[in-house]
Amino acid sequence: MNIAVINGTKIKGITYHMKEMFLEHLRKDNQITEFYPNDIPPFCEGCKSCFLRGEEKCPHIVSKAPIWQAILNADLVVFAYPVYALRAPASIKSLLDHICVHWMVHRPDPRIFIKTAVIITNSVGAPNGSAQKDVKTSLTWMGMSNIFTCGAGMMGDIFWNDISDKHVKMLDTKTRKLARKVADIKPRQHKSLKVALLFFICKLMHKGVLKTEETPSLDNQHYIDNGWISAKK
Template identity: 70%
Template sequence: MNIVVINGTPMKGITYHMKEMFLSHIQTGNEVTEFYPNEFPSFCVGCKRCFLYGEEHCPHSEIMLPIWNAFLKADLLVFAYPVYALRAPATIKSVLDHLCVHWMVHRPDPSIFEKTALIITNSIGASNGAAQKDVKTSMSWLGVSRVYTCGAKMMGDIFWDKINDKSMKMLECKMEHLAAKVKNVKPQKRKSLKVSTLFFICKMLHQVFLNSEVEPSLDNQHYIKYGWIKHKKEKQ
């Protein structure tokens, strides 16, 4: 199995060790590629060149393309990050913003439909749900049908080297369970109802836009290339 890990913090703290525990349960025979915040792109500048001219025109393409290419090769996409201000940290959002061009409303890669994603988070005590949703939403719009989440409330523990035995056991147990779920993950052959519905709507919208376009947009050229929509002439 090919695994790509997006680490949302450079700290070797609780998040890092949760992710390491998880990997220790599934690592044998797997290829793991990891990215840390110092390898992430700067914030999206909003130039929209990716949408209009292609993602290679993004000012951060040199940094972002290796991450995207690793996604394409992976079977399992892992996001590991702490909760900041009840949401995903800015490091993660910066990666997510650069993925918008590959959302189903724009130019989804067909291989993404087969992938599984996993979100590992932790907080001092707050619910992890909203922070996980930031990534979950992006995964659904990219076309990932199966997304697992696992969050830990550390109940006051903030430093890895000071966490108590009970918390340590709780983390071990959670990561072992999580690893068992994805150990033998296979490419998804069927889209989930959510992804199918969103993709259906996107195809309809693209077809409507195409019917009124003189020259197909880059998004529509992509949809035509994969046979998801057709020129009016071809349809007759």
């Protein structure tokens, strides 16, 4: 399978090693493409060109396109990042801002509906749920139904070189379990109830907005082209 990995930090700390422990179980026979913060587009400039004029008009399309393409080519998408200020770090949020044009309220790509994602996080002690939710929310709104999370509170360990054996073992157990869950994943056949419901509401919304438009917006044209709504008003 193809695996796309988005790393939220470039340092080879606990996040890096956690992600490596996970990938160790999947390296054989799988193609892995990784991205680091230096590959991630700079902060969104707020021009709204992606929504209104087309994604190719984004001023950061050169750095954004390879990541989005790798996500579309992947069977499994991996996000690995530390918790910063109780949330996902800015590197990850910057990518999420750039790809939210593919949320179901805008122009979802049906190839996303069948994919699986894992979110790997760690913190010095805080719960990881809110930081994982930043990515999970985005992926759900893009129409992904299979999303697994794996978080670890390091209870004071902040440097990989000083980490206790007990904590290495804990990370090994968690990442091994996670790898087992996704090692043989197949493309998702049906949307989860939550994604199906959100998509249904989006279709209704687009249908309603289309009635008010002389020329369909890019979002509505995308819904029409995919046969999700009818061009007739």
